[in-house]
Amino acid sequence: MSRPIVVFDLDGTLIDTAPDLLTSLNHCLGIAGLERAEPAELRSFVGMGGRVMIERAFLAQQRALPQTQLDELLATFLDHYGGNIPGESQPYPGALAALDRFQQAGYLAAICTNKYEGLSTSLIGALGLAPRFAAICGQDTFAFRKPDPRHLTETIALAGGDPARAVMIGDSRTDIDTAKAAGIPVVAVDFGYTDRHVREFEPSRIISHFDELTVDVVEELLGAMAR
Numbered sequence: 001m002s003r004p005i006v007v008f009d010l011d012g013t014l015i016d017t018a019p020d021l022l023t024s025l026n027h028c029l030g031i032a033g034l035e036r037a038e039p040a041e042l043r044s045f046v047g048m049g050g051r052v053m054i055e056r057a058f059l060a061q062q063r064a065l066p067q068t069q070l071d072e073l074l075a076t077f078l079d080h081y082g083g084n085i086p087g088e089s090q091p092y093p094g095a096l097a098a099l100d101r102f103q104q105a106g107y108l109a110a111i112c113t114n115k116y117e118g119l120s121t122s123l124i125g126a127l128g129l130a131p132r133f134a135a136i137c138g139q140d141t142f143a144f145r146k147p148d149p150r151h152l153t154e155t156i157a158l159a160g161g162d163p164a165r166a167v168m169i170g171d172s173r174t175d176i177d178t179a180k181a182a183g184i185p186v187v188a189v190d191f192g193y194t195d196r197h198v199r200e201f202e203p204s205r206i207i208s209h210f211d212e213l214t215v216d217v218v219e220e221l222l223g224a225m226a227r
């Protein structure tokens with residue numbers, strides 16, 4: 001019988017990657033002659049991967065960005081960011097204890113992120129967390145990505161999880177929309193990267209610390225979904 005599964009978003013949910021994303025983004029903006037982005041701005045740039053992050057940063061400064069320049073800056077970003085992994089990035093407080101709790105309760109864990117798969121596995125590996133995840137699926141793992149619900153359902157399938165006993169944990173509208181479209185309950189963290197409060201997107205539950213993500217809470221959400 002397949003096991004229940006908790007599927008985590010990565011940036012802004014499981015790992016606080018903002019300082020390193022910002023350093024590498026600002027490296028690129030500097031090359032392009034733009035102003036540095038501020039930490040608060042980054043919250044609205046992240047969520048759809050590196051390419052969109054650079055596009056949004058240019059848009060915020062009302063600067064045109066031809067496709068070839070975007071391609072070059074993305075390559076620069078990936079080099080810079082990838083070369084700095086893990087940098088200052090750390091799991092959020094209580095995240096590892098939450099993973100332990102679910103593992104002890106027989107759950108699988110996986111990651112479904114719009115970060116590139118290579119950067120994601122490299123970061124998770126550098127932090128020593130790889131053995132904890134049955135699958136790590138990035139924006140380029142499949143031919144579709146969040147908010148396409150198949151990114152989540154295929155992550156669950158690859159991990160060998162039970163789609164009827166799966167929950168998503170995320171920090172953005174993208175995660176919430178993805179899970180809802182897949183018919184999977186979604187717990188939103190309110191400490192991640194979004195410029196609008198997650199409550200606006202009506203997740204199944206909101207938590208402010210991973211201590212609140214208990215097995216009981218998740219089983220309650222799974223039970224409510226099954227009714």
Ligand SMILES: O=C(O)COP(=O)(O)O
Pocket residue numbers: 009010011012045046047048049050053112113114115
């Ligand atoms: O890096 C991004 O833009 C998005 O990453 P996430 O899906 O893990 O939040």
Ligand SMILES: [Mg+2]
Pocket residue numbers: 009010011012013047170171172192193
């Ligand atoms: Mg995120």
